[in-house]
Amino acid sequence: MFESKERKLKKIMKDGKAVLLAFDHAIEHGPSIYEGIDISPERIARIAFDGNVDGIILHIGAARRIKKLIGKIPIIIKLTARTSLTSDENQIQQIVTSVKEAKEIGATAIACTIYFGSERESEMLKMFKEIKQETNRFKMPIFGFAYPRGKKLKSKYDADAIRYAARAGAEIGFDVVKTYYTGDKESFSKVVKDCFVPVLVAGGPKISEEKDILKVVEDVMNAGASGVAIGRNVWMRNDEEAVNLLKEIGRIVHK
Amino acid sequence: MFESKERKLKKIMKDGKAVLLAFDHAIEHGPSIYEGIDISPERIARIAFDGNVDGIILHIGAARRIKKLIGKIPIIIKLTARTSLTSDENQIQQIVTSVKEAKEIGATAIACTIYFGSERESEMLKMFKEIKQETNRFKMPIFGFAYPRGKKLKSKYDADAIRYAARAGAEIGFDVVKTYYTGDKESFSKVVKDCFVPVLVAGGPKISEEKDILKVVEDVMNAGASGVAIGRNVWMRNDEEAVNLLKEIGRIVHK
Amino acid sequence: MFESKERKLKKIMKDGKAVLLAFDHAIEHGPSIYEGIDISPERIARIAFDGNVDGIILHIGAARRIKKLIGKIPIIIKLTARTSLTSDENQIQQIVTSVKEAKEIGATAIACTIYFGSERESEMLKMFKEIKQETNRFKMPIFGFAYPRGKKLKSKYDADAIRYAARAGAEIGFDVVKTYYTGDKESFSKVVKDCFVPVLVAGGPKISEEKDILKVVEDVMNAGASGVAIGRNVWMRNDEEAVNLLKEIGRIVHK
């Protein structure tokens, strides 16, 4: 009845690798910190398209604004959300969009976040079960954002915790894991080695120099990553730089 | 099976703009603070009709009282509620009316509130998913009230937080966003610019002078707003003044 | 398929007015405080029948005991419950009986309580949505008990809070509102004026003198009420007095 999950995944990761443009920042961090930058879905999608990315991760509302692109470029609908207006201790993302909605708009896959280690972890695991039941029905691949949280973490980029979260995501059924970069190749290669599904690296905080970004991409690919899901570090640049950067990243990832 | 969402939205926002009469105050604030004012649904609806508004926002109970008007004027049923009898920290609205009920009474659209940043934000996001599933089924446009809350806000009219909430609403699937006026044209134009769906401005606290209200309407329209959803500032005046004010507002909004 | 809600309501409020016998006290307050009084459903129902009341409000268990009366006298099944064994801060009633159960036993309407202003208000609003969906299906009128609660109340009989709760009940879809008497005609007339559905007055705490009760009934009717839902002030008297009192009340209410 529906195209297989494997086939859909192949549309995004043709050679098993992918450069994705992440664009859920406006809800996760708010628009004000991107002052002076055009964060319209239309602009971001154009950059993504011109930069030859393998997919765009965005929320349903933003996806509706770029409908004509859907079909030309794979769309990954983010199902869960949280604003950072809420207090920092309140670490939970909830389903705000159903897989059915994602399917109907023409998405190729869905994305969701789980904060492993959060006090509200169990609520998110339960929520993930619901997502999985719906993805099974519609045969949609799951790009899971496996982010560690909780009082036990040494820092947000605690390498052991990232490695744990990535593996936990794979265990419960993420088809592709997106997680933070641990900061060095050695520790990240352990994250990849212990995660038996493809690992994409989140772009992380702002990095000014293009060459520094490319160095990170090179490092994570050498560490065994299957690509990157990059956002602000691309679209905070001007259009031309952004497109070129994406192409450069693509050359490294798909090398 | 059902008339399309776009078509329904067009009934309210014919030229992409709208003046809506908001009438959910009796449940949000209680009747006592409107002492001496006739806050019957019948009166409010008559003012709305005579004032040529593009729609009325009200709860299902009130809507039943003005059944004969339905069909002549678009009705937007508010699905979520909260009284201010509950403590101020308890920032959550819950679904109290289903989309099906709204549909059956002849509503053209539905409305709901999300307090982005509230400690109970995740409950409201989950609730919104339920609303969206039902609106998708019945093809009902969503007028989302995107109101910022939480300990991080500088004030209720914190411009960055309003901008954030409006964008968050657009991202998760509000078809039209209603939010607070930030207080000045410059900051509000940023709210509108970063919100990729039409923005309506809430009437806000009482303003005595008609000319001050019209000034605000003029300012928000210049800032890019798609109209206003005004309530007490209209129906706290006498009938004639109220109708005239609505007409004046309509002239500015639909100019 | 089902008889219309309006028609059912008409069976209880033939002239738009009603005297109801309330009999949910045994679960709300427990039997011990009625020491020495026969609080069997059979006795209460007989008093109600002989006293010509327009309906009896009771729980499903009690209703099963008076099955032969059902059909002769309208039954209003209370769907929500709470005991006062639980701590006073724990202000929530939950659904304990479905509308379907009420329908099957032959009820003409259902009743439910919402404590507007309680910290758990949102749970009750959500619960009410479920009740409403089921009443819509079975076309059952809702007698909503709109009781104010919360830290903001000056007292349990805070006139502004009662006025607020009554209106809130009407807004969300109560077909008939039952609430407390504010204590004086003037403030209660405001409750009625701002509540656009019929208002019934709860009998309230024990009043010794029959004439004092009749005075209250007279006052609330003059204030615009549509009747009373009286309980302990009736059945704490002996059978003859109770029946006579109900008839007296009926004469005032249906005058």
Next chain:
Amino acid sequence: MFESKERKLKKIMKDGKAVLLAFDHAIEHGPSIYEGIDISPERIARIAFDGNVDGIILHIGAARRIKKLIGKIPIIIKLTARTSLTSDENQIQQIVTSVKEAKEIGATAIACTIYFGSERESEMLKMFKEIKQETNRFKMPIFGFAYPRGKKLKSKYDADAIRYAARAGAEIGFDVVKTYYTGDKESFSKVVKDCFVPVLVAGGPKISEEKDILKVVEDVMNAGASGVAIGRNVWMRNDEEAVNLLKEIGRIVHK
């Protein structure tokens, strides 16, 4: 489609009276406190059978062990559970077995506990609604354990609280109420008088002397009870004594 509830109830309470063997202690109190006693379902069932009880109350797992007895002796499946490993303040039982499961194993009735007055009372009321909907479908009688809890209780055997809980259970739809013995005939006769469904008395804490047990049974029957649901006070004795005791109790109850 299903045999009527009344008919099923008659299988257990042929003369309107019943001696039930209660056997949910292993989950409520744990096996260690019954050191040296064979608490296998097989032994308990054999004692019950030989002692001519009218029914056995047990959990689904234990019921599966005595399948060959089902059909010969009515089985009442306990649907709710709680261990006493959890802290004493955490007073809630949750549904752990569905009515459908009970039906499929051949149960004649179901049992469930509600702690009236617990801080989590509302959760249990909601849970009870679910149970009732399922029992209505399968026409299964409900043996409700009405146990008072909460800070307002003078003691676990607070006579007023027991009376309250028993009545509350009857009001919400228990077909038969099981509750604690208040300790004296006079106060217990009030429990029975105000509870309009049959009342069974829980066996309570260990009583050493057989004659003391028989005295209690005699007293509660004189107080109007419809029988007893006895457990440890039976099966903590040796088989012969246990069987004889049950027969003695049966003679008193069915006298």
Next chain:
Amino acid sequence: MFESKERKLKKIMKDGKAVLLAFDHAIEHGPSIYEGIDISPERIARIAFDGNVDGIILHIGAARRIKKLIGKIPIIIKLTARTSLTSDENQIQQIVTSVKEAKEIGATAIACTIYFGSERESEMLKMFKEIKQETNRFKMPIFGFAYPRGKKLKSKYDADAIRYAARAGAEIGFDVVKTYYTGDKESFSKVVKDCFVPVLVAGGPKISEEKDILKVVEDVMNAGASGVAIGRNVWMRNDEEAVNLLKEIGRIVHK
């Protein structure tokens, strides 16, 4: 429609005994503590296969990696999860995989954990009811991990608490109970005696010497256990040692 539960159970426990390889550690404890060990599902499955185990317990994600083994060796899918990144007080496992998913991948049985005594015990009991309803539909045996928790425990290996948890698991419907070893044969024989379904012993913390492990296996089998579910104590060794150890254990268990 589906093969019977008994038949499926027989595939795992042919002689009523079983050696299972447990492999849910990566989500329960994280990968970092197994530094230097290949914890890929492929390796673990190969060891299990070569070691002639009667089944493997693992999560759905890991199961997908060893699809070609499914059919050759019974797979038991773990449905519930919790990471130890979350705080130690937060003792709850939630359903993260449905029985349907387990069925579709070809599992022979399912596994789930309940922390009896945890403050969140009631949530897990409710969750277990959902699991049971689905296992009844698909006729899947339940391997329940009955682990005691809570403030009342003397230690994690409190013999009375283990005995309680094991029995509680049997009562609510576990088909096979897996629990901790109490540390000595005498106390463990009481756990087995009071648990009327087969008891498997969890491998527990790391034991260095092979002979010490075999001693424990011998002891628990003598105490009446039906086998072991062993994990890290097997696969933390090199492949050859691991396979040999499993075979040795098999000889003792199936003796």
